Amino acid sequence: MTKNNDFFIPRLIEAPDRADQIVTRSALASSKPPEPLISNALDQGTVAVLYGPWGVGKTFVAIDLAACVATGRPWQGRKTKQAKVLYVAAEGAQGFDKRLAAWEQAWSYPISDDQFHVYPLPVNLMDYAEVDDLINRIHGEYEFVIVDTLARCIVGADENSARDMGIAVNSLDRIRRATGTVLAVHHTGKDGHTLRGSSALEGAADTIYATSKDGAGFLLDRKKRKEGPLVDRHHLQLSQVADSCIVEVRRPDAGPSQSEEARRLAEVEGITFDAARKRLQRAQKVSPPVGTAL
Incomplete structure (x- = not known):
């Protein structure tokens, strides 16, 4: 804090280091675009936002993105750079293990302790010192940080205030500079469609x-x-696996998803979900083309 006219003003915004930041026209022309974290979805060294109404899959999508990056599994068929992930589960870790276990079971990709960590508490993005403490702990350790939800990390702030949201955005950007890519999970406003709060976050x-x-x-x-x-539009659905759900592609009028079929087969045959899924995959490989089966 700095003293000014007998009042203490909290240090809210980090002053940038301007040394060597001025570049020439030719230097701009030779600068490289950001490398993808997930091809045609998320770039390295950026701040992203994922938002939606309550109960419409946003946390499951965030977990799917995080797990794909941690394991290197393609996301929606797109190449993924394997990287270490920190998931800030600001609403707590209850049920989180079941969601990760369902993902691992469905896709047969174990999530390594070395690649995926969970912080089951909110980080106060309005508190410079608290963000500073987090950065000191995670600097250079992670390449993908998810903050879920943003609202739980700005308790007491006015989401409609450009000033308050500007402070939160600055904190997200500081975390980005210390790590790599930051994804903030947020809610929609009262209309159920647009991003809640000040346009500072969207901007x-x-x-x-x-x-x-x-x-x-x-x-x-x-x-x-x-x-x-x-x-970039994806038609998705939540499919039950074990005691939770996973995100899958939804094909209209295509019948039940493979996960739903595998779950039913596992129940009927008394086998594991993974064994049922593999049996269905083998059956698909040996099935003759439709034209030759008639």
């Missing part, structure tokens, strides 16, 4: 995705991308 984010209800499933749409194509 500062490099990438924004939103979930929305769509029949029996939900849509994941990219709403903003600073660099590259904007349109």
